Amino acid sequence: MARDKNLVIKKIQNLKSVFIQDEQIRKDLENLLYGTEEEGNYKQYLEKFLVDVDEKINKLEPIISIEISSQELILNHWKRIPLLIKNTGNVHAKNVKLSFSKELEAKGIKPFDLKAGEEEEIEVNVKPLEAGEVPVEIKAEYERWDGKKYETSQIFTISVNEYDFAKTWEEPTKREEKMEIKEEPKPRISSFPSELLQYYENPVLIGQGGFARVFKVRRKNDGKEVAIKIPIAMDSSTGKSFIKEIENWTKLKHENIVEVYDYNVLPVPYFEMELCDESLEDMKKPMDIEKAAWILFNVAEGLKYAHKKGIVHRDLKPKNILFKEGVPKITDWGLSKIKTESKSSSMQAFSPLYAAPEHILKEKFGKTDERTDIWQLGIILYELVTGKLPFEDEEVGGILYKIVSKDFLSPSEINKETEKVKYIINKCLQKKKEERYQSIEELQKDLAKVLNIEYKAQLKKSLQKKNLSRSAYYCGELLLINMKIGELYDAYRYATDLIKYTENEVKEILEKLCIELKERIENNLGIHKKLIEKAKIIVHKVKIER
Incomplete structure (x- = not known):
């Protein structure tokens, strides 16, 4: 006993x-x-x-998670950043080791232990090696008491500026001793509120619509270049409506949606947002079917995210689709719906050339909803592949009349190549909402079919020419497209094909992705957001290697 x-x-x-x-x-x-x-x-x-x-x-297992606060770094400059490491498991994690993907060089990371249910903040010295909105993978390797090994990784997007604008602009006297400073052209300040000059400098008017002006500015506190949008009518009613509408936009954090950094009604109504490079409106049209389908596929990815949050855009047009480093991003979520209530004018809350029937005759066609966005994507696709709009007239009344009561000229009569997307355009532009695509996912899947056909053909050509760089590119694009629409089998096939174009560390990461995709197929599981983000990083690395 x-x-x-x-x-x-x-x-x-x-x-x-x-x-x-x-x-x-x-x-x-x-x-x-x-x-x-x-x-x-x-x-x-x-x-x-x-x-x-x-x-x-x-x-029983230890479970390690990593949290990182929003960071803005300078390319090739070291900075000390905090990481919060948590053990949400029910046993002690031993010998925890952290490592960063190649986009960041890191120093000062020592192994540590972390008790179950506890957390620890550590500081790490990092130096970014790429500029832009950089996806970075942080990996944690650790052990249980008996030596059983675990590994987890998380992906974070970090803003990396190419230059330290703060130093460049705050210390001109020191720089004058070493080099000649060229006088910059004087910025155009067209109705930029003087009240905001305490926060921003060098305002340049870069756009103006019926409801707002947009300025490119530099933030004084950190030197980051951003866009500032200011309503034209500076009255109390606009201020209240402005805040009510912009609250929707601030809920949207997605790669294909322009990000709002800050907003306020004081000292004047304004909001600060991500600065982009160009708009779809400025691009040459007609364009290749493949390019048009790719742009709309990615715009649909952003809309899919917004629709799941119950937010509908209702004013999609080329001017509201911007590009940053080649990535399509939707802008103007809500401000375009605000009616300017000044005494001098009264403006409609939609753009006539891109208006849906329900914008014009609510009594007949019902209220605007997610299918309104689908109609407008159809108008945009028509314009991208033909160079023309489906409903045109010299008078606004004539345009609106044609939208609600007339058929449009088939795109294939303007451009024979549009046969590839003719069905999609026709489906989007049904006057009755019930006859259109009923969800953005349905539309995106048909766009994916077009891209799959185009990319498969290009992949075959590149293989015949033994152009491995292009082969890797198209194989990577096919992997991402099929993951985004939830086609696990095709995604797994292209992931395994992509392995032949990789080596060393990237190959190991890709092999793990293939294993995870296979397990999801076998267990009839879907694809989650983090898995897609991991695939994006892998494809990005493959493109760099090639």
Whole structure:
């Protein structure tokens, strides 16, 4: 009996040594230790219980997660950043090691232990090696008490500026001693509120519509270039409507949506947002079917995210689709719906050339909803591949009349190549909402079919010409497209094909992605956002290597 109790004592000591946070196991063991059962029953129960405890202990695991606050770094400059590391598991994590993907060089990372249920903030010296909105993977490797190894990774997007604007502009006197400073052209300040000059400098008017002006400015606090949008009508009614509408936009954080950094009604109504390079309106049209389908596919990706949050744009047009480093981003979420209530003018809350029937005759066609966005994507696609709009007239009334009552000229009569997307355009531009695509996902899948056909053909050509760089490009694009529309089988096929174009570390990461995709197929699971982000990083790395 004493020997058996010694086994229990040893088991309790082992539990303490591995920092298991399971009070029930400890309680049961202590009951055994101080129990008064008869010797025969006690031995039999003890033997069974110790087996059960061993099984439970083997199932307990440490779970490490990483959090990083929003960071803005300077290309090729070192900076110390904080990381919050948490162990949400129920056992101690030993020998935790952190590593960063190639986009960041890191120093000062030492292995550490982390108790179950605890968290620790550490500081790491990092130097970014790429500029822009850079996706960075942080990997954690760690062990359980018995040496069992674990690995997890998380992806974060970090803003990296090419230059340290703060130093460049705050210390001109020091720079004058070393180099000649060229006088910059004076910025055009066209109705830029003087009240905002305490926060921003060098305002340049870059756009103006019926409701607002947009300025390119430099933030004084950190030198980052951003866009500032200011309503034209500076009255109390506009201010209230402005805040009500912009709240929707601030809820949207997605790669294909222009990000709002800040907004306020004081000292004047304004909001600060991501500065982009160009708009779809400025691009040459007609364009290749492949390019047009790719742009609309990515715009649909942003809309899919917004629609899931119950937010509908309702004013999609080429002017509201911007590009940053080649990535399409939707802008103007809500401000275009605000009616300027000044005494001098009254303006409609939609753009006539891109208006849907329900914009014009709500009584007949119903209210605007997600299918309104689908109509407008159809108008944009028509324009991109033909260079013309489906409903045109010299008068606004004539345009609106044609939208609600007339058919449009088939795009294939203007450009024979549009046969590839003719069905999509026709489906989008059905006057009755019930006859259009019923969700953005349906539209995106048909766009993906077009891209799959085009990219497969290009992949075949590149293989015949032995152009491995282009082959890797198209294989990577096919992988991402099929992951975004949830086609696991095709995604897995292109992921395995992509392996032949990789080597070393990238190859290992891609092989792990293939394993995860295969497991999801076998277990009939969907694709989550983090897996797509991981695939984006892999494809990005493959393109760099090639």
